[in-house]
Amino acid sequence: MGEDVRAYAESQRSTFERFLRELVEIPTVSADPARKGDMQRCAETAAELIRSLGGQASIWPTSGNPIVFGRFERGPDYPGLAFYNHLDVQPADEPEWKSDPFRLRVEDGRYIGRGATDDKGPAVACLLAAKYAYDRGLPLNFYFIWELEEEIGSPHFEEGLQAHRSEVRVRSVFVSDSIWISRDRPSVDYGLRGLQGATLYLRTAEVDAHSGVTGGAAPNPIAELCRILMACFDPGTGEVKIPHFYDDVVPPTEEELDNFVQSGFDVERFRKTYGFRWLRTEDLRELLKRIWAWPTFEVHGIAGGYQGPGIKTIIPHWAEAKVSMRLVPNQVPEKVFQLLADYVRQLNPLVEVRSHGSLAPYVGEFKGPHADALRRAVRRAFGIEPAFIREGGSIGAVLTMKKLLDVPILMMGLSLPEHGYHAPNEYFDWDQARRGIEVFNYYFEELAQLYRG
Ligand code: BES
Ligand code: MN
Ligand code: MN
Secondary structure, eight states, rough: OHHHHHHHHHHTTHHHHHHHHHHTTTOOOOGGGGGGHHHHHHHHHHHHHHTTTTTTTEEEOOOOSSSEEEEEESSSTSEEEEEEOOOOOOOOTTOOOOSSSOOEEEEEEEETTTTIIIIIIHHHHHHHHHHHHHHTTOOOOEEEESOOOGGGTTTTHHHHHHHHHGOOOOSSEEOOOOSSSSSTTTTEEEOEEEEEEEEEEEOOOOEEEEHHHTTTTSOOOHHOOOOHHHHBTTTTTTOOOOOTTTTTTOOOOOOHHHHHTTTOOHHHHEEEEEHHHTSSSOOHHHHHHHHHSSOOOEEEEESSSHHHHHOEEHHHHHHEEEEEEEEEETTTTTHHHHHHHHHHHOTTTTTTEEEEEEEEEEESSSHHHHHHHHHHHHHHSSSOOOOEESOOOHHHHHHHOOOHOOOEEOOOOOOOGGGGGTTTTTTEEHHHHHHHHHHHHHHHHHHHHHHHH
C-alpha cells in the first residue's frame, strides 16, 4: 500500500504544477479592494479544478469574498473529513521580487510566486491527496473549504459557514496552513496566537510648516507617535507596557515548553533563515515561548512627513502608525483593544485609535485519537515523530470552525521556514507537495480505521 501511495504522489508532479499555476496567476490579494473580481475568478477556477478531478464544487457567497466548497462524497453514511485552506494572499509589493509574483516561476523543483506556499500549494497537495484516497475507495467523505479572506482576518467566514454548516458533515477538520520546524522535522500545531490590529493617527496642524521658523515650539506628530509607541512596549525585551495587558494571559505549561524545546528548533538557523542581524533573546526555551505562546506588540509601519530624495526641512502635520498585538489564551481581543485605546487617550487624547480586526487565540488538544493517528502517519511516511507545537501566526477560521462544527481540528502544514511566508520570492517545493500527498494518505487510512471502530 505504501508503495502505491508513493508512486501515486510521484506521478502527480505535472498536475500539481498545472493546478498551482492556475491559482498563483490569479492575484488574490484580499487586502486590495481592486482585486474583488479576481476573488470571484479564483473561486470559479478552484471549483473547476475540483470538478476536473471528479469532485463536486459550489461557491458560497458572503457579504465579502466567496468561499469554495468542494466534495468527494462516497455516500451519506460515511464519516467525513473537511480540509481548510485559503486561496487569498498577502500583497506582493516588495521591491525584492526577482520575477512577476503573479506568474509561477518553476526552478529546480521550486515553485516561486505569491501564495505558492501560503497557502495555494498546500491546498493543491491536500486536493490531490484526497482524490487518490477517494479513487481507491477509502470509506470517507472528503470536503474542502477554501477561504478567500484569511489574510484579512476572515471577517465573513462565520457568515458563510453558518449558512452552510449542515452540508459539512464531518468528524474532524484538517488545516494545512502552517510551517514545519525544518525540512527534516514535520510539526503538528495545536495552538495559534490571536491578533488585534490597530492604527494610531495623529494630526497636529492643517499643513506642514517650516522647521526653522516653527521648530522648537511646534508639536511633531511623528515624534509624538514614537513616544506613545515606546510607552506601549519596550523594544529591547518586547515587554508590553499597556496597563493590565497581561492580566488574562495563561502562560504555557512547563510540559509544553519541554515539548517546544524538544522540537528540533534551532535558534541560529532561525536567525539565519530570516536574516536577522540580532535577536531579542537567544535562549531556546525563552525564544520559543515568546514566538509561540506569549503576546507581543508590533509596529508594522509609520507614515507621515517627507519620504522623497534628500531632506525637506518641514514639521509634518500628521503621522500614522499601524500596529498589532499577538494574543494568547485567555486574552480577549476587544478587551485588549480597549486597554490600548484607553492608555493612548491618557497619553495624548488627540491620537485617534482605530481597531483593525480582532482574532481570538486558539489552543486545542494535542492528545487524543486524531493526534495519535497523525503521529503514526508521519512516522510511517518519514520515520520520525512530528513535533507537537503551538505556532505564533493566526488563522481566524480555526476558531469559527471549532465553534460551528465542534469537532477536533488537526493542523499540519507543508510549508518550511525558508519558503518565506509573506516575503518576497515566496516559494513552495515539489518535495513538500509530494511528501504531503503521501503522509496525508496514511492519515486518511488511520482515520478510516478510527471511524470504523
Ligand atoms: N498561514 C498563516 C498563519 C500561520 C503562520 C500559522 C505561521 C502558523 C504558522 C496565515 O496565512 C496568516 O498569515 N495569517 C495572518 C492573519 C492576519 C493577517 C489576520 C497572520 O497571522 O498574520
Ligand atoms: Mn496561511
Ligand atoms: Mn499568511
